[in-house]
Amino acid sequence: MKIINLTKRFGVKKVLSDINITIQKGKIYGLVGNNGVGKTTLLRCICGLLKFNSGEIIFDGDGEKTRIGALIETPGLFKDMTAFDNLMLKAKSIGYEHSKQEILELLSFVGLGDIDKKKVGKFSMGMKQRLGIAMALIGNPEVILLDEPTNSLDPQGIMEIRNLILKVNAERGVTIIVSSHALDELSKYATDFLFMKKGKIIKEMKVEELLSQSTNSSIDEYYLSIINE
Amino acid sequence: MSRSDGIAELCVIIFVSYFATKDYSGGYIKNIYKSMNKFNYIFSKYIYSFLFVVVLVVVKMAFALILHLLFANEYIYNPLKDSFTIGEYIVNRLIYIGLLTALSSLIIFLSTIAKKSSIVLIFFLAYLMFLSSAFYSVMNIFMKTGVEFANYTVFGNIQRIYNTMGSVADIKKAVICIVSYSIVSIIGSWVVLKKKSY
Numbered sequence: 001m002k003i004i005n006l007t008k009r010f011g012v013k014k015v016l017s018d019i020n021i022t023i024q025k026g027k028i029y030g031l032v033g034n035n036g037v038g039k040t041t042l043l044r045c046i047c048g049l050l051k052f053n054s055g056e057i058i059f060d061g062d063g064e065k066t067r068i069g070a071l072i073e074t075p076g077l078f079k080d081m082t083a084f085d086n087l088m089l090k091a092k093s094i095g096y097e098h099s100k101q102e103i104l105e106l107l108s109f110v111g112l113g114d115i116d117k118k119k120v121g122k123f124s125m126g127m128k129q130r131l132g133i134a135m136a137l138i139g140n141p142e143v144i145l146l147d148e149p150t151n152s153l154d155p156q157g158i159m160e161i162r163n164l165i166l167k168v169n170a171e172r173g174v175t176i177i178v179s180s181h182a183l184d185e186l187s188k189y190a191t192d193f194l195f196m197k198k199g200k201i202i203k204e205m206k207v208e209e210l211l212s213q214s215t216n217s218s219i220d221e222y223y224l225s226i227i228n229e
Numbered sequence: 230m231s232r233s234d235g236i237a238e239l240c241v242i243i244f245v246s247y248f249a250t251k252d253y254s255g256g257y258i259k260n261i262y263k264s265m266n267k268f269n270y271i272f273s274k275y276i277y278s279f280l281f282v283v284v285l286v287v288v289k290m291a292f293a294l295i296l297h298l299l300f301a302n303e304y305i306y307n308p309l310k311d312s313f314t315i316g317e318y319i320v321n322r323l324i325y326i327g328l329l330t331a332l333s334s335l336i337i338f339l340s341t342i343a344k345k346s347s348i349v350l351i352f353f354l355a356y357l358m359f360l361s362s363a364f365y366s367v368m369n370i371f372m373k374t375g376v377e378f379a380n381y382t383v384f385g386n387i388q389r390i391y392n393t394m395g396s397v398a399d400i401k402k403a404v405i406c407i408v409s410y411s412i413v414s415i416i417g418s419w420v421v422l423k424k425k426s427y
Contacts (some may be wrong), residue, residue: 004321016390044426044427047261047263048262048263049262049427050426050427051424051426068263070259070263072259073259074256075256076252076255076256076259076260077255077257078255078257079255090260090261093260093261093265093270094261094264095264095265095266096264105407106361112308135260138260139264173367204372226301
């Protein structure tokens with residue numbers, strides 16, 4: 001997937017400015033930046049929730065048919081329905097045939113297999129995030145976008161989501177873009193990093209380069225040095 | 230023959246505004262927006278609202294029948310007293326269902342724009358209770374003498390159908406109102422849905 005000169009304005013305010021990035025298949029990208037730099041806006045543009053003003057997004061292979069799943073901000077779930085019903089409803093809404101068995105396997109895959117009949121309103125935050133990732137996986141997407149998936153989670157929940165992201169990438173070969181301001185956490189599983197500041201991509205880096213550059217300081221300190229350049 | 234007490238209209242406004250905005254207010258729309266057929270999405274809400282209206286009117290008629298049997302009052306069609314036939318009564322009920330469905334389509338359209346049930350509820354309740362008569366008075370200034378703007382609105386037609394059996398001309402006006410409001414609202418909702426961001 002290639003993003004070429006993507007620009008987005010809200011009125012006169014430019015929130016994304018000439019974004020140019022190439023997303024390679026099978027990798028996990030960390031989209032890093034402070035609050036308000038445009039990470040969520042960029043993800044919403046990529047997954048089609050927001051129309052951008054100029055530029056283009058070019059997909060490999062089947063072009064526009066490249067399937068994209070997304071978990072943007074909070075998972076949009078029906079609290080009065082079970083996890084199973086939420087997934088089945090999404091599958092039917094997007095015209096994708098998932099059998100009952102496939103839905104149950106997907107729930108097991110994300111670690112919710114034993115609570116498929118429990119109503120979502122009773123889920124913990126971590127369980128909702130895992131169900132949100134399962135929702136993003138409906139339709140067998142090639143790319144999934146996760147917008148701060150570990151927000152408001154405790155360390156146990158953060159670790160579970162991290163392991164799930166690695167599992168999705170390893171077992172399903174899905175390309176993943178994760179946005180976060182917690183570089184330290186992202187460095188534990190992302191393969192590439194895109195640093196954002198004021199609506200622009202200011203630096204791209206592989207994880208090996210990040211870890212070698214930050215040996216003399218903490219990763220967070222190194223992150224601040226990039227952002228404040 | 231009972232007069233319209235506004236209860237069915239109120240039920241439609243409350244239920245459809247909540248139902249039509251639920252996907253937007255809860256964030257569920259983010260899960261399906263890119264991949265869904267947007268016209269089918271809007272049309273399915275219209276069909277579901279129609280089914281709700283059918284059930285509502287049938288329940289209301291059943292309730293009126295029970296009251297009539299208990300109190301022998303004029304809650305329902307009485308062939309000895311009312312001057313219309315049972316066939317005309319059925320047509321009248323069908324038109325009423327159509328008009329409530331047209332009302333639902335307007336609610337769906339406003340819900341697609343506003344995305345919050347509170348805004349939709351406030352608008353329609355305010356219109357129903359306070360604003361409609363003032364609005365009709367203003368619009369009547371632009372109408373030909375003897376022609377009432379209310380004859381071209383959903384609420385105006387509901388009151389007219391309920392108060393009288395209606396001539397063939399009245400029924401034609403109501404059917405045109407049903408079809409035109411439904412088509413414009415569905416297409417309008419589809420256009421807004423395609424252009425909005427979520």
